[in-house]
Amino acid sequence: MIRYALACEAAHEFEGWFGSSDDFDDQLARGLVACPVCDSKAVAKQIMAPNLAGTKKNTPDLPWPMRSMVMEAMGQVRRHVEENFDYVGDAFAGEARAIHEGRSEDRGIYGEATPAEVKALIKDGVRIAPLPPAAPKKSEVN
Structure with missing residues (x-):
């Protein structure tokens, strides 16, 4: 699974999970990816830092x-x-x-x-x- 940071044309930010990069492209082309706030289908991937294993803690500290x-x-x-x-x-x-x-x-x-x-x-x-x-x-x- 791949997690993408996404944003619509109205700058609403959200994330989506896809089986592969091709799955995202296919769903976007078919109009299946929409903003959960305004339902805009004009959605684009945002720049994300990769989540790599290493010495830094990757899980957020929850209260x-x-x-x-x-x-x-x-x-x-x-x-x-x-x-x-x-x-x-x-x-x-x-x-x-x-x-x-x-x-x-x-x-x-x-x-x-x-x-x-x-x-x-x-x-x-x-x-x-x-x-x-x-x-x-x-x-x-x-």
Whole structure:
């Protein structure tokens, strides 16, 4: 995925995520990229500094109350999935594909998949999302 800083002709700034540079160009040409503020289709990429791995910290420092709220929301999402979806273990990729193709019952599932399996599912249009990580056990935290 590529994140672009974008701006419309009215100078409203926003960002967009695309599968590739070609995906952005294609969507822009078809009028599918629009400003979320004014709905202008006259959108252009802005200059961005690349996000490179290195010694500098790349994650923003969130104030503790906000960080706590985000962590709690992620925990609620994970609990909801674990309580309401079927766990399929390492058969996730095959079962997700079978559901997508109508060969298996349409239901929520979760499990494990290799990076190659995830990439292939996304490429084929299978709608998947990563599950938020489990909170560390209190015994494992200082």
